[in-house]
Amino acid sequence: MWELLSVLGALTAAGLLLGAAWGVARAVYIYLLPWAGPGDAWIRAQGAWAVVTGATDGIGQAYAHEFAKKGLNIVLISRNMDKLKKEAKEIERLHGTDTRVIQADFTGGLEIYGAIEEGLKGLEIGVLVNNVGMNYSPLFRKLLDCENPAQTVSPSTVSTNMTYNAKTGLLVKSPQDWAEQAVHTLGLSSHTSGCLSHAIQSLDSQVFVSGGVDNA
Numbered sequence: 001m002w003e004l005l006s007v008l009g010a011l012t013a014a015g016l017l018l019g020a021a022w023g024v025a026r027a028v029y030i031y032l033l034p035w036a037g038p039g040d041a042w043i044r045a046q047g048a049w050a051v052v053t054g055a056t057d058g059i060g061q062a063y064a065h066e067f068a069k070k071g072l073n074i075v076l077i078s079r080n081m082d083k084l085k086k087e088a089k090e091i092e093r094l095h096g097t098d099t100r101v102i103q104a105d106f107t108g109g110l111e112i113y114g115a116i117e118e119g120l121k122g123l124e125i126g127v128l129v130n131n132v133g134m135n136y137s138p139l140f141r142k143l144l145d146c147e148n149p150a151q152t153v154s155p156s157t158v159s160t161n162m163t164y165n166a167k168t169g170l171l172v173k174s175p176q177d178w179a180e181q182a183v184h185t186l187g188l189s190s191h192t193s194g195c196l197s198h199a200i201q202s203l204d205s206q207v208f209v210s211g212g213v214d215n216a
C-alpha cells in the first residue's frame with residue numbers, strides 16, 4: 001500500500017516538475033529568444049501592408065512603427081485626420097515605407113466600414129493589428145469574453161494616455177519596448193501577453209500551462 005502511494009507520489013511530482021519545466025522552456029522560447037521567431041522576411045512575406053487600428057497613439061502607434069521598421073507599408077486608422085497625417089509622415093520619414101490613412105470612429109455603426117473597405121482596396125495585407133479601444137471606466141473590465149483567443153495579444157499595463165502614462169519599470173512597459181517584444185512573439189504563440197514581465201503577471205495559461213502553439 002505504502003509502496004503504491006509513494007510510486008503515485010513520485011509520478012505526480014515528476015508530472016508537476018515536467019509541466020513547470022515545459023512552461024519555463026516555452027517562456028524562454030517565446031520571450032527570450034527573439035531570433036527563434038520566423039524573422040522579418042517571413043513577416044514581409046505575409047503581405048506588403050500592415051493595417052493598424054488606433055494607430056496614432058500608445059500601443060497602436062508603437063506597433064505601426066515596429067512593422068514599418070521591418071519594411072512593411074502601414075495603413076493607419078483612427079479618428080483624427082491631423083494626427084493621422086502627422087503620424088503617417090513620421091513613419092515615411094523614419095522608416096522609408098509607404099503609408100495610407102483612413103479616418104474612422106469605431107464607436108460608429110456599420111456605416112464606417114464602407115470607407116475602410118474603400119481605403120484598403122487593392123492592398124496586399126499581411127498583418128492586422130486590431131488595437132483600437134477606449135477606456136470607459138477607471139478600472140479595467142472585461143467587455144467581451146472571447147471563446148477562442150487565438151490571434152489575441154493581452155498585455156498587462158503599458159504606459160499610455162489610457163493608463164495615465166504610468167511610470168515605466170519592471171511591471172509597466174513603454175509602448176515602444178512592449179511592441180518590439182510583442183512582435184517577436186509572432187508565429188510562436190496563439191495567445192500572448194507580449195512580453196515576459198506581462199506573461200508572468202498574468203500567468204498566461206496558454207504560455208505556462210497548456211502551451212498550445214499554433215499561429216500568430
Ligand SMILES: NC(=O)c1ccc[n+]([C@@H]2O[C@H](COP(=O)([O-])OP(=O)(O)OC[C@H]3O[C@@H](n4cnc5c(N)ncnc54)[C@H](OP(=O)(O)O)[C@@H]3O)[C@@H](O)[C@H]2O)c1
Pocket residue numbers: 053054055056057058059060061077078079080083104105106107131132133134154155156157158159160161162163
Ligand atoms: N495601455 C494598456 O496598459 C493596455 C492594456 C491592455 C489592453 N490595452 C488595449 O490596447 C489598445 C490600445 O490602448 P492604448 O493604451 O494604446 O490607448 P491610447 O494610447 O489611448 O491610444 C488609442 C488609439 O486609438 C485611437 N482611438 C481611440 N478611440 C477611437 C475610436 N473610437 N475610433 C478610432 N480610433 C480611436 C486614438 O486616436 P484618436 O483619438 O485620434 O482617434 C489612438 O490612436 C486598447 O484596445 C486597450 O484596451 C491597453
Ligand SMILES: *[C@@H]1O[C@H](CO)[C@@H](O)[C@H](O)[C@H]1NC(C)=O
Pocket residue numbers: 057135161162
Ligand atoms: C487622454 O485621455 C483622456 C481621457 O482619459 C482624454 O480626454 C484625452 O483626450 C486623451 N488625450 C489624448 C491625447 O488622446
